[in-house]
Every structure is written in C-alpha cells, then in structure tokens.
Amino acid sequence: MRFKPCARKGIFLSCLLGAVLSISPIGVCSTRIDLNDDWHFRVDPSNEGIQQGWAKAVPAQTEEVSLPHTWNFGEHYKYEGNGWYFKTFARDSALRTKRIEIHFGATFYKSRVWLNGHLLGEHEGGFSEYYFDATPYLEDVNLLAVEINNEPKLDSIPGIPMKVGPQATIYDWWPYGGIIRGVWLTAGDEMVLRWQHIDSTVSKDDAEISDHLLLENHGTTTQNVLLRLAAHALNDSANPAIVEKQVQVAPGTQSVTLSLALKHAHLWDFDHPYLYRMDASFRSMDGKQADSIRDNFGVRTVEIRDRRLYLNGARVRLSGLSRHEDSPWEGMAETRGTIKYDYDDLKNLQTTLARPVHYPQNPLIYDYADKNGILMIPEIPMWQFGEEQMKNPKVIALAKQEMQELIEQNYNHPSIFAWSVDNESATNTPGGIEYFKTMYVYVKQLNPRRFVSFADDMIAFVDNPATNASSLADFIMWNEYFGTWDGPESMLPSVLDHIEKGYPGKMVIVSEFGTPGVYATNSEAADVVRIQTIRKQLPMFAQRDWIAGALFWCYQDYHSFHNLRPGQADDYVDHGLVDKNRQRRPSYYVWQQENSPAHIVAKWKLDEKGIPVGFDAEIRRRPETELPSYDLKNYRAEWVVLDQNGKKVVGAQQELEGIGVPQTITAKWVASDAKVLRFELRLYRPTGFLATTKRIVWRMPDLGLDNSDNPE
Numbered sequence: 001m002r003f004k005p006c007a008r009k010g011i012f013l014s015c016l017l018g019a020v021l022s023i024s025p026i027g028v029c030s031t032r033i034d035l036n037d038d039w040h041f042r043v044d045p046s047n048e049g050i051q052q053g054w055a056k057a058v059p060a061q062t063e064e065v066s067l068p069h070t071w072n073f074g075e076h077y078k079y080e081g082n083g084w085y086f087k088t089f090a091r092d093s094a095l096r097t098k099r100i101e102i103h104f105g106a107t108f109y110k111s112r113v114w115l116n117g118h119l120l121g122e123h124e125g126g127f128s129e130y131y132f133d134a135t136p137y138l139e140d141v142n143l144l145a146v147e148i149n150n151e152p153k154l155d156s157i158p159g160i161p162m163k164v165g166p167q168a169t170i171y172d173w174w175p176y177g178g179i180i181r182g183v184w185l186t187a188g189d190e191m192v193l194r195w196q197h198i199d200s201t202v203s204k205d206d207a208e209i210s211d212h213l214l215l216e217n218h219g220t221t222t223q224n225v226l227l228r229l230a231a232h233a234l235n236d237s238a239n240p241a242i243v244e245k246q247v248q249v250a251p252g253t254q255s256v257t258l259s260l261a262l263k264h265a266h267l268w269d270f271d272h273p274y275l276y277r278m279d280a281s282f283r284s285m286d287g288k289q290a291d292s293i294r295d296n297f298g299v300r301t302v303e304i305r306d307r308r309l310y311l312n313g314a315r316v317r318l319s320g321l322s323r324h325e326d327s328p329w330e331g332m333a334e335t336r337g338t339i340k341y342d343y344d345d346l347k348n349l350q351t352t353l354a355r356p357v358h359y360p361q362n363p364l365i366y367d368y369a370d371k372n373g374i375l376m377i378p379e380i381p382m383w384q385f386g387e388e389q390m391k392n393p394k395v396i397a398l399a400k401q402e403m404q405e406l407i408e409q410n411y412n413h414p415s416i417f418a419w420s421v422d423n424e425s426a427t428n429t430p431g432g433i434e435y436f437k438t439m440y441v442y443v444k445q446l447n448p449r450r451f452v453s454f455a456d457d458m459i460a461f462v463d464n465p466a467t468n469a470s471s472l473a474d475f476i477m478w479n480e481y482f483g484t485w486d487g488p489e490s491m492l493p494s495v496l497d498h499i500e501k502g503y504p505g506k507m508v509i510v511s512e513f514g515t516p517g518v519y520a521t522n523s524e525a526a527d528v529v530r531i532q533t534i535r536k537q538l539p540m541f542a543q544r545d546w547i548a549g550a551l552f553w554c555y556q557d558y559h560s561f562h563n564l565r566p567g568q569a570d571d572y573v574d575h576g577l578v579d580k581n582r583q584r585r586p587s588y589y590v591w592q593q594e595n596s597p598a599h600i601v602a603k604w605k606l607d608e609k610g611i612p613v614g615f616d617a618e619i620r621r622r623p624e625t626e627l628p629s630y631d632l633k634n635y636r637a638e639w640v641v642l643d644q645n646g647k648k649v650v651g652a653q654q655e656l657e658g659i660g661v662p663q664t665i666t667a668k669w670v671a672s673d674a675k676v677l678r679f680e681l682r683l684y685r686p687t688g689f690l691a692t693t694k695r696i697v698w699r700m701p702d703l704g705l706d707n708s709d710n711p712e
Contacts, residue, residue, distance in 0.1 A: 032103075033185040035087055035144070036067040043071060044082040044147070055145045056117035058086045068105070068333035070178035078570065083177055085146040091138055098187040099218060100138055103131040105181025105363075107148050108332065109156065114145040124398060125157065126150075126180075127360040127381070128405035134185075150177030155394045157402055158359070161384030163426050171383045172573075173324055173358070174559040176332035181362060190219035191249065193291040196280045197411040199449060200265075200299045202312075207265035207299045209241075212257045213280055217249045223289070224248055225282040229258050233266070234275040234296060247282075267312045268298030268414040270352045270373030271633065271686050275414070296370060298414025304451065304475055307507045307546035311375070316630040317542075318375065318549040319595045320351035321577070322512070324558035325362060328572075328580050331559070336364055342582070343368045346555060347689040349577070349588070350595035352628065353549045355455070355477070355511050358383050358423050360406045369415035373687055376415045377477070377511075378406055379455070382422030387431035390422075396435065400442055407446045418451035419443050424479060427469035428458045436469035453477045455511045460486065460495045465502045475548075476503060477511035483533055484519045492537065496544055507548050510541055514553040516563050517574025523585075526574055530587040534594055542627035550627060552591060556580060595628055596692035597621060598635075598659060598683055604698055605668065612677050612698050614668035615641075619683060621659045632659035634686040639665065644676035675700040 040062035044054075052059060071083050102113070108126030112119065116139055120132035152159050158171040194214040201208045211229055227247055232240035243260040266274040276299065281292035303310040310316065323342060325332045339362060346354070354374050356365060359381040369376050380402045382390075389395050403421065410416060421439040426432040436454060443452045451474035459478055462468040470476045478499070483489035499508065515533045520526035534552070541547045556576040563573045572580040577588040598619050605614035619637065622629040640651035650669045665681070677698045683691040 033187070035089060035183045035185060038087065039065050039067060039069070039179075040086040041065045041069065041071065042084050043076055043079055044084055045079070047082055049082065049084050049147060054084055054086075055114040055119070055147075056143070058088070058143070058145075059084075062086065067182050068178075068180050068330075068335065070108075070176040070180055070331040070333040072174060072176045072178070072331055079177070080151045080175060082147055082149050085148070085179055087144040087183070088142065089144070090141050095138075095187050098135075099190060099192075100134045101131045101186045102134045102144065103129060103184050103186065104146075104179065105129055105183070107146065107179050108150055108177055109152075109158075109175070110149045112147045114143075116143055125402045125405065128402065129181075129363075129409055130405070131186075144183075146179065148177055148179070150175045154389060155392055155398070157395065157398050158381035158383050159385070159389070159395075162386035162389055163384040163424065170561050171358075171381070172560050172562040174326065174331065176326075178333060180331075180333045188291060189289040190217060191223055191225065191282070191284065191289045191291060192216040192218065193280060193282055193293050194253075195408060195411075196278060196293055196295060197408075198278055198295065198297040200262075200297070202265065202267070202299060202301055205264050207262040208259060209262055209278075209297075209299075210257055210259045211278060211280060212255060215247070215249050215254050215256060215282070217251045217254070220251055222248055222250045224285040225289075226285065227256060227258060227282045228280070229260055230279045231260060231262060231276055234277050237277075240279075246285075262299065265299045268300040268370075269311055270318075270375060271635075273371055273373040273414075273687065274298065275370060278412075295412045296367075297412045298370065300414055302375075302417040302451075304507050307505065307548075309507060309548035311630075314631050315624060316352075316548070317624065317627045318353035318630065319538075319551070319628045320353040320374065320549075321346060321349060321552045321555045321591075322355055322357050323555040324357050325359075326556070326558040327582075328559075334362055339364050339368065342555065343372070343374075344689075345578075345582070346374070347372055347687070349555075349592050350597065350628070350691070352630070353377075353509075353551065355379060355420065355551055357554075360402070360410075363409070366410055366413045366415060370413050372689075373685075374415055375417050376413075377418045377420050377453070377509075378410065378416060379420035379423060380406060382425055385422065385425040387426040387429040390426060390429075390435040391431040396438060399435075399439060403439065403443060404446060407443070411447065416450065418453055418474070419447070420477060421452065421454050423455040424457040425454075427454060427456060428462050428467060433467075433469045433472070436472060440472065451475060455479050457481075457486075459499060459503075462502075470506070471503060473506070475507040475509065477509050479512040479553075480510050480537075481513065481516075483529075483537075484516055489533075489536065492540060496540065500544065500546065506546070508544075508546055509548055510550040512551060512553040513537055514575060518563055518565055523574050523579075527585045527587050530577075530585075531590045534587065534590055538594055538627060542625060545624075547627065552577070556582065593692070596683075597628060597630065597632055598692050600681060600683065600692060600694035602679060602681060602694050602696050604677075604679075604696065607671055609671070610701060611671045612641075613671050614666065615679055615696075617665045617681055617694065618662050619656070619659055619665070620662035632691075633657065635659060635691065636684045636686075637663075637665055637681060638684065639667070639679065639681040641667075641669075642678045642680075643672070643674035649674065649677065 042062045112122040115137045118137040123130045197212040199210045230240040241260045283290040355377040453473040455477045457479040465471040482492040515530040517526035557572040557580040560573045602617040604612040621632045635656045638653040641649040681694045
C-alpha cells in the first residue's frame with residue numbers, strides 16, 4: 001500500500017487492448033494508459049461482496065459506467081455504504097517486462113483494490129490521488145475490482161461533525177461515493193522519478209530556482225544516473241536554463257536538490273499569470289533506464305507585513321468566492337467542461353482569491369488558477385470536528401496523511417499561497433489548540449515557504465486570544481455570519497473592534513460571509529437579503545486596514561442535508577449567487593459590480609443644441625481604503641457608441657499600461673440626427689476577462705424621457 005503521488009513516465013508504450021494511450025495534462029504522468037471506459041458497477045448494501053467472491057469475478061446485475069463516476073444519482077442518490085467497480089483489460093506483450101502501477105485520481109471515500117483476486121491495498125481519504133504496484137499480479141487478461149465505502153464515521157475525514165453535538169449526522173456537502181476522478185496505468189523500469197518540488201527565490205530581475213526531486217530505485221543494486229533539469233517559459237522552449245548532475249541511487253528512495261538561475265524572470269500574479277515549465281529527467285549511465293517528469297511553476301513572492309498582504313512587493317486586498325465540486329448533472333464526478341464553465345464565471349465575478357472549498361480540489365482547478373490568475377488556500381476536510389475527535393490519534397494521523405497528499409501533489413502551483421488544516425472545528429479548546437500546533441509543525445516540514453491557517457468561526461466569541469488557535473496561525477481566516485447564524489448584523493462593528501484589539505499582529509481574511517436562504521421565507525427574499533449583506537459588509541471590511549481579503553459563501557447552491565428549510569430531508573442549499581443549475585440571481589450582478597477593480601465616470605460632451613458630440617471617461621483603480629484594491633497594469637478599454645437602431649456611431653479600443661494615475665479616454669464626432677445614443681465602455685484584464693463596464697444613455701429631449709447619465 002502506498003500513498004505517493006503519481007509516477008510521471010517518459011516511456012512510450014503500446015496500448016492495452018480496449019484502453020487508450022493519451023498525453024495527460026502537465027503535472028500528472030507525461031504518458032499514461034487511461035482506464036476510464038467500460039467499467040461495471042454494483043451497490044453492495046448487504047456487504048456481501050467479499051463473501052460472494054466479487055474480488056475475483058464480476059457478479060450479476062451490474063450496470064455499465066464510465067469514469068469519473070458517482071453512484072449518488074437516480075435510484076442510488078441517497079445511498080451510503082459499499083459500492084463495487086469492475087474493469088477487465090488485457091495486457092500487451094510489450095508490458096511484460098515493465099513495472100506497472102495502477103493510479104486512482106480520487107475515490108470517495110475509503111477503498112480496497114484487488115487485481116486478479118489479489119489485494120493490492122487500501123486507501124482512506126476521498127480527494128487525493130494514490131497508486132499501487134500491480135506488477136506481481138498482472139496476467140494477460142486482468143480483472144480490476146474496487147470496493148468503495150462512502151459512510152461518514154467519527155474518525156473519518158470528512159466525518160460526523162461532533163462540534164455541534166450528536167444531532168449532526170453528516171458534513172455539509174453530499175457524500176458522493178464512487179471513482180470520482182479517473183483511473184490509469186503507468187509502466188516503466190525499476191528507476192522512477194517520482195516528483196519534483198520547485199521553489200524560487202527572487203533577486204532583483206533574476207530568480208534562483210531550487211528543484212527538490214524524489215527518486216525511487218525498485219531494483220536490488222545501486223544505479224548511477226545523470227539528472228537533468230531544463231527550465232523555460234511555458235510558451236517558449238528556446239534557450240532553456242539547464243543543469244545536470246550525476247547521482248548514485250541506492251535501492252529505496254533518495255531526494256536530490258538541483259538549482260539553476262532564471263535571468264530576467266517574469267513574475268506571476270493574478271492579472272499576469274506567467275508560467276514556466278520544468279522538465280526533469282534522468283538516464284542511467286548504461287543507457288538502459290530513463291524517466292522524466294514535467295511540471296509548470298511560477299515565480300512570485302507572497303509576504304505578510306504589518307498585517308497586510310503583498311504580492312511581488314505590491315500591497316493587495318482581494319476578494320472572491322468558494323465553490324463546491326457539485327452539480328445536478330455530475331455531482332462530484334466533475335468533467336473538464338463543468339470546471340471550466342464555473343471557473344470562467346468566477347473570473348467574470350472578479351475572483352482573485354479563493355479558499356476553493358473544504359476539501360482538496362480536482363487537479364484541473366489548480367491548473368486553471370495557475371493559468372488564469374487566482375490565489376488559493378486549499379484545505380483538508382476537517383469540518384466541525386469536536387475536541388475529542390481532534391485529540392484522536394487516528395484522526396491526527398489521517399489528517400497528516402491527507403495534508404501530505406495535498407501538498408505533495410500540488411506543491412508547484414504558484415496559485416497556492418497557504419494551506420488550511422480545518423474548518424469551524426473546536427480550535428478554541430485545549431485539544432483543538434494541540435491539534436493545530438501539531439499540524440502547523442507538520443505542514444511547515446512539508447512546505448516551509450507557504451503560510452498555514454484554518455477557518456475559524458469562534459474568534460468573535462473568544463475573550464482570551466490565548467485560548468484560541470488563531471493566535472498561533474500565520475494569519476487568521478474568519479468565517480463571519482452576523483445577520484444570520486452568529487447574531488444580529490448590528491454586532492459586526494463591535495466584533496471587528498474585538499478582533500483588532502485581541503489579535504494585534506494578525507492579518508485577517510474573511511474566509512466566509514453570506515446569507516443562507518433558510519433565513520428568509522423563500523429564495524427570492526433570501527437574495528434580497530444577500531444583496532444587502534454584500535453592500536453593507538464589504539465596506540465594513542474595507543474600513544479595517546488589517547483585513548486583506550473577503551470570500552463570499554458561495555458561488556452556487558449545493559446538495560446537502562444541512563441548512564435546509566423545515567421539513568426537507570435533503571436538497572440543494574440556497575446559498576449561491578447562482579442556483580444549482582447556474583441560473584444567475586440578482587446578487588450575482590451586485591457582487592460582480594461591487595468587486596470590480598476600477599471605478600469609471602463617463603460624461604457626454606454636448607454641443608450648443610444639447611446633442612452629444614463626444615464623451616470623456618475617467619478610469620481609476622480602487623484605493624487601498626477599498627476592498628478589493630490592487631495595481632492595474634496592462635488593462636484594455638473598449639468602447640462603442642450606438643444609436644437607437646443599434647448602429648455603431650463610433651468606437652475604438654485603448655491599451656492602458658498602468659492605472660495608478662487615473663486614465664482618461666476621450667472622443668469626438670460630428671453631431672448626428674440620432675434620437676438615442678448608448679455609450680458602453682468595457683475594461684478588460686490582461687487575461688481577457690471583463691473587469692468592469694460603464695454605460696450611459698442620451699435621449700433626444702423632445703422624447704420626454706429621462707436623460708441622465710445613469711446606467712441603463
């Protein structure tokens with residue numbers, strides 16, 4: 001049984017019968033054999049699969065499925081228990097001398113895996129990749145059998161949340177059982193380049209890159225290998241920075257660090273997500289073995305100074321939303337299209353910061369954040385655990401395992417700047433404080449350069465900061481629900497004073513705030529309150545200089561047993577700017593506008609008859625006294641004037657190198673006989689996403705209509 005991340009292969013192999021050989025995304029295996037089609041599935045409510053021999057033979061009454069897959073749809077939508085997956089595949093003769101591993105992207109929650117009746121091992125944890133060595137048990141025709149259980153326990157993570165007492169039976173998202181992120185094989189030799197962890201140190205215009213590599217020698221003799229690193233811009237492989245080193249690798253595992261310099265390095269930020277690629281490889285001196293891996297990385301600095309957040313030396317105040325991996329059509333077994341649609345929408349909602357949600361995300365999400373610019377704080381799913389659970393040695397060991405998997409598999413993402421070790425748990429108790437101390441030290445051992453925190457919902461109610469683990473975190477993450485669960489909204493100013501005085505050295509990110517629909521009579525009424533919450537509370541956060549960011553809960557409604565209206569046993573929680581089907585509520589547009597990074601003021605230029613012959617528009621960034629607030633560089637303005645028939649009168653675009661000093665856009669034209677003129681200016685980020693829009697309308701006075709400069 002092994003809990004290491006993916007073996008990334010550089011060996012091209014003939015494909016298995018019925019399988020597809022595909023080039024995978026950067027950050028997983030460079031070549032692999034996917035096993036996502038032609039599976040069979042069956043539930044096992046009586047837990048009889050082992051006794052009935054399902055590990056050795058496919059039972060009757062299975063259904064055909066493809067991966068990723070969850071069984072919590074249709075007749076099994078509320079099913080908690082065991083489910084079995086079966087896959088038959090043939091081995092190509094070219095693989096008989098290779099070392100074969102079977103990889104699982106994620107299985108929720110606890111799995112046992114058999115190959116041809118032989119138990120390969122088991123894995124606990126529903127959101128991370130794991131693998132097993134399948135070499136000893138491969139035959140010409142193979143049966144892969146996987147038993148998965150999705151029932152929450154007191155000592156599982158996520159598990160039964162005991163912070164609120166025994167009446168809580170399950171965590172606040174749906175327990176989607178299944179193989180939710182795909183399965184594949186890798187094949188290679190005895191020597192494996194398992195992973196690389198890339199760090200950068202910025203000095204003026206250059207960057208020193210340190211690459212920590214883990215090599216595995218599964219043979220019985222020491223191997224001499226030549227390691228090679230080649231780093232280059234993601235979209236330009238010419239003239240890479242290269243370093244080589246000869247290394248002896250004894251049987252077992254060995255870590256090696258190599259360094260190289262990047263001259264005139266481009267820095268990564270959310271508006272300029274510049275990426276590099278690191279190709280790491282080795283070859284044995286006798287030429288018989290070779291392996292390679294490839295990962296994207298970014299060069300950037302993230303600092304906390306004087307209770308403020310700095311990205312590449314510039315102060316930033318950021319905002320964004322959380323999003324569950326959940327939809328009525330895929331559940332948690334998400335595909336690339338759903339992920340891209342939602343995250344494109346999050347970017348159009350001005351998201352620059354995200355605590356994605358309570359659990360490790362699909363690798364595609366971290367890749368998206370790297371390429372499109374979102375700073376992230378991933379978390380393991382310790383959701384509302386009580387003190388006894390946090391003191392449980394099994395829980396602590398499992399939390400360490402899930403944290404190690406999260407960090408090892410996602411170390412190189414420049415979008416990740418901090419890790420979170422739990423959410424709304426009993427961190428204001430002696431046992432909870434000891435849990436955080438233990439996890440803090442452990443995370444820093446795995447990744448010293450990133451910050452460590454957790455989502456705290458008790459900080460407003462703790463009199464003595466020394467009795468709360470937030471006093472030990474690198475920065476505070478605060479789940480704030482004044483106006484609903486926490487008490488009346490009128491208490492919020494005094495609570496902000498309490499936090500400011502009680503934690504004088506701590507920067508704060510509001511990791512949740514929002515309005516659950518259960519606090520209103522219906523969904524429409526709830527969204528009215530949601531809009532009021534956004535408009536009232538964001539300015540309150542902005543007034544506090546030590547609040548570096550605010551995250552709204554949440555993007556979409558999600559399936560749950562909790563926070564539902566009276567009489568509902570399960571449903572989708574009414575909490576989102578969009579509903580479960582991604583239909584936009586009015587609060588969507590309010591959040592989008594309130595979080596735009598710039599202000600635009602536009603005025604018509606009128607001739608002596610009062611007819612527009614031009615306009616003036618001023619664009620300025622939000623100051624540091626507002627939230628969000630950050631430098632605006634290389635933005636693009638596009639504007640157009642249309643008449644009452646939608647015919648273009650005039651239009652153009654303008655590149656804006658920097659919007660520190662307010663930028664002015666002006667235009668003139670000859671007066672026309674148009675009765676209505678509509679002006680629209682759109683400001684685009686360097687990444688192409690819309691930052692904000694300004695509209696004004698002019699109407700011929702004799703039409704008897706309002707002729708103001710207000711938006712339509």
